[in-house]
Amino acid sequence: MKHKISVPTVDGTVNISVAGWIDLGDIIDYSLEAVFTGSDLAGTFKLQGSNTGGTHTGVDISGATDTIASAGDSILEVSGAGHRYVRPHWTRSGGTGNITITFTGKEQLGFTNNRAGK
Secondary structure (H helix, E strand, O other): OOEEEEEEEEEOOOOEEOOOOEEOOOEEEEEEEEEEOOOOOEEEEEEEEEOOOOOOOOEEEEEEEEEEOOOEEEEEEEOOOOOOEEEEEEEEEEOOOEEEEEEEEEEOOOOOOOOOOO
C-alpha cells in the first residue's frame, strides 16, 4: 500500500459525488472501499475519472460500478489507470443510511514520490 485516504462519512440519502477529486499522481492501481450503513440504503456506487479534475463533471470508469441493496461493504478496483483524477459517486434509489469511503493506491515501481509539476 502506498497511499490511504479516508473520506468523512456522508449522508447516503442524497445523490452525491462523495468526495472531491483524488489526485492519483503516479498511482496506477487503486481501490475505493465503501461501507454502507442503514437497513435499507440502496443505490449505485461508481467511480468517475478525469484528466483535468476541478469542476469537470467526470466520466464513469468502465467496470467500476456496484449496485447496493442493503447495508454492507463494496470495493471497486482499477488497475493500470491512465487518468489523473478519480472520485466516488453515489446515486440513491431508496432508503436511509451513511457511507464511509477509504481510498488505497499503489504507485508503479520505480516512480518517485515527487509530485512537482502536477
